[in-house]
Amino acid sequence: MAYRILIVDDEIALQRMVGEILAQAGYETDSALSCAQALDRLGAAPPDAVLLDVTLPDGDGFSLLEKLRESRDVPVLFLSARDEDADRLRGLGLGADDYITKPFLPQELLLRLRAVLRRVYPQEEGTVRLGGAEILWGKSLVRRNGETVSLTAKEFALLRKLWDAQGNIVTIDTLCQTLWDGPLVGYENTLMVHIRRLREKIEEDPSHPRYLLTVRGLGYRLAREVRP
Amino acid sequence: MKARGLLKGAGLVAASAVLIVAVILAGILSFVYYNTAAGRVWGVPLRLLSAALVPGEDGYTFTGEELLGEDRWAMLIDEEGQVAWSLRKPDDVPEHYSLTDVASFTRWYLNDYPVQCRIREDGLLVVGAPKGSIWKHDIAMDIQVLLQLPVWFTMLFLLSLLCVLGLAWLVLRRWFRQAQQARDAARSDWINGVSHDIRTPLSVVMGTAAQLENAPDLSPERRRQAGIVRTQSQAIRDLVNDLNLTMRLDCAMQPLRKEFIQPEAFLRQTVADFLNGGLAEGFPLEMDLPAQPLPAIQADPFLLRRAVNNLLTNCVRHNAPGCPISVGARAEGGAVLLWVESGGAAAPSSGPGEPSQLEPDGGAAHGTGLKLVAQIAEAHGGRARFSRGSRFRCELRLPADGRSLS
Numbered sequence: 001m002a003y004r005i006l007i008v009d010d011e012i013a014l015q016r017m018v019g020e021i022l023a024q025a026g027y028e029t030d031s032a033l034s035c036a037q038a039l040d041r042l043g044a045a046p047p048d049a050v051l052l053d054v055t056l057p058d059g060d061g062f063s064l065l066e067k068l069r070e071s072r073d074v075p076v077l078f079l080s081a082r083d084e085d086a087d088r089l090r091g092l093g094l095g096a097d098d099y100i101t102k103p104f105l106p107q108e109l110l111l112r113l114r115a116v117l118r119r120v121y122p123q124e125e126g127t128v129r130l131g132g133a134e135i136l137w138g139k140s141l142v143r144r145n146g147e148t149v150s151l152t153a154k155e156f157a158l159l160r161k162l163w164d165a166q167g168n169i170v171t172i173d174t175l176c177q178t179l180w181d182g183p184l185v186g187y188e189n190t191l192m193v194h195i196r197r198l199r200e201k202i203e204e205d206p207s208h209p210r211y212l213l214t215v216r217g218l219g220y221r222l223a224r225e226v227r228p
Numbered sequence: 229m230k231a232r233g234l235l236k237g238a239g240l241v242a243a244s245a246v247l248i249v250a251v252i253l254a255g256i257l258s259f260v261y262y263n264t265a266a267g268r269v270w271g272v273p274l275r276l277l278s279a280a281l282v283p284g285e286d287g288y289t290f291t292g293e294e295l296l297g298e299d300r301w302a303m304l305i306d307e308e309g310q311v312a313w314s315l316r317k318p319d320d321v322p323e324h325y326s327l328t329d330v331a332s333f334t335r336w337y338l339n340d341y342p343v344q345c346r347i348r349e350d351g352l353l354v355v356g357a358p359k360g361s362i363w364k365h366d367i368a369m370d371i372q373v374l375l376q377l378p379v380w381f382t383m384l385f386l387l388s389l390l391c392v393l394g395l396a397w398l399v400l401r402r403w404f405r406q407a408q409q410a411r412d413a414a415r416s417d418w419i420n421g422v423s424h425d426i427r428t429p430l431s432v433v434m435g436t437a438a439q440l441e442n443a444p445d446l447s448p449e450r451r452r453q454a455g456i457v458r459t460q461s462q463a464i465r466d467l468v469n470d471l472n473l474t475m476r477l478d479c480a481m482q483p484l485r486k487e488f489i490q491p492e493a494f495l496r497q498t499v500a501d502f503l504n505g506g507l508a509e510g511f512p513l514e515m516d517l518p519a520q521p522l523p524a525i526q527a528d529p530f531l532l533r534r535a536v537n538n539l540l541t542n543c544v545r546h547n548a549p550g551c552p553i554s555v556g557a558r559a560e561g562g563a564v565l566l567w568v569e570s571g572g573a574a575a576p577s578s579g580p581g582e583p584s585q586l587e588p589d590g591g592a593a594h595g596t597g598l599k600l601v602a603q604i605a606e607a608h609g610g611r612a613r614f615s616r617g618s619r620f621r622c623e624l625r626l627p628a629d630g631r632s633l634s
Binding site: 011013014017018020021024081082083084085101102103104105106107109168169170171172173174183185215216217218219 | 420423424425427428429430431432433434435436438439458461462465469472483485490492493496497499500503504514515517521530
């Protein structure tokens with residue numbers, strides 16, 4: 001089932017563009033041009049998330065969020081032209097799930113919306129594929145060439161962090177923070193050992209990895225698609 | 229510049245001193261003229277009065293009544309202390325005087341009558357005025373004290389002058405500061421307003437261009453063109469953001485939210501975010517970090533990230549793909565040095581005979597990006613140094629423990 005997103009913005013051109021971006025990404029959309037319309041739409045067809053502008057003709061997004069929070073707990077992402085720290089902190093302080101500053105790239109909007117939805121509506125992804133390897137998240141298992149190997153807790157956390165980054169680079173500092181909840185110092189070698197073991201479980205040829213890639217000097221990235 | 233400032237200061241002090249002296253002299257002259265013109269002269273011409281009193285066989289003849297005036301009286305005391313002649317002498321003025329009486333009234337008052345005296349061959353001429361009409365005071369002073377007076381007066385005058393100038397300076401500075409703050413606030417509001425208003429239309433341009441760039445039904449050429457629109461929109465976005473922040477830093481309106489930052493982790497994350505944003509495709513990026521951990525720095529992570537991002541963007545914008553970019557850090561003295569270096573001269577050229585060292589603001593006249601880098605370094609008590617020969621290099625020198633670099 002597709003998530004339903006309510007876009008509250010008084011700029012019709014922007015609203016239409018955001019609607020198209022979301023629709024292309026497989027979301028259902030609804031729209032409102034003012035606070036009053038937004039409250040109407042919220043009552044008529046409760047959305048799964050709200051993209052909310054701060055400046056609206058009949059009030060501001062902050063007050064609307066406060067009103068909204070009184071009755072329901074729908075995730076809200078601000079989409080605002082106000083870029084000052086004070087506004088950002090106010091929005092997040094009122095309980096918004098994210099604060100995106102205009103102008104933004106469609107990809108950024110989609111990634112941040114997806115991250116919020118994943119956090120608010122957790123769904124256990126059953127199985128994902130990485131080339132010849134099949135990862136069973138629920139059971140912490142990797143199945144490859146008919147063989148099934150289990151992932152240790154650290155390997156699972158490592159793989160999950162890299163998978164959630166959606167192909168982006170994750171620095172070695174972030175990985176250490178995830179695994180040991182502390183800074184990198186002293187853990188570099190241990191991290192490399194975990195990476196090597198993980199490669200042995202998911203890669204065809206661990207010495208020439210195609211998925212779990214090293215980005216020299218920075219960290220690692222998990223390529224979801226490999227170009228032929 | 230310093231000598232010119234000193235000269236200006238000395239000129240200001242001299243002009244103020246002359247002005248004060250001129251005002252005081254003019255005041256004294258006005259005072260004298262005002263009272264003289266109104267006939268408020270306390271004394272009478274005793275020499276003329278004395279000449280008008282002539283002894284004769286039948287006693288004295290006095291012809292100076294007009295000179296004496298209506299409200300004054302006069303008497304002549306002979307060598308024995310006895311009044312020999314008098315005109316309108318009040319009843320409470322005695323007829324006979326001892327040596328001590330004379331010594332006293334010549335200096336002070338005679339029975340509260342202010343008097344003037346003149347010695348004559350035949351005695352002492354005394355002219356009295358009504359009680360309470362004249363104030364008399366005897367002045368006597370040690371000669372050493374008298375000689376000191378000019379020095380003391382000059383010192384006090386200069387001190388007063390300094391106080392007046394200091395007060396005027398404080399008032400003017402406050403006034404200028406308030407005026408500056410009002411101008412800054414107006415400028416800030418204006419730039420803030422413009423940047424706010426430009427963001428929504430820019431979102432539509434950037435978003436639509438990005439959609440077209442990925443539209444499968446468009447030809448590769450059209451998609452490439454949409455990519456150009458998207459990239460240029462991002463450049464405008466960066467410019468708006470930089471303009472806003474540079475103005476806030478200029479007017480000291482940007483609060484610094486300092487945290488302890490580990491330089492290596494910070495640089496890795498900033499470079500990774502830059503690469504993840506797809507902004508450096510085709511540019512080999514190399515990290516140059518020491519094996520030993522660097523000391524932590526105290527900095528606002530948002531601002532510092534912005535500075536490094538601006539340097540990376542600058543390298544990408546002014547170089548062709550394939551040009552290597554290097555990012556690194558090292559400890560030096562009590563500071564941490566962060567640098568970004570690219571193979572080409574990634575900064576606008578300043579013309580023929582250009583120096584290998586860029587102007588201190590990093591060529592701010594050409595754009596806000598590098599100026600902002602310098603401002604951010606300064607806001608952290610550090611320095612930004614730009615240099616360019618065959619390679620562009622910017623070094624950010626930041627204090628390792630949050631103290632300002634000398």
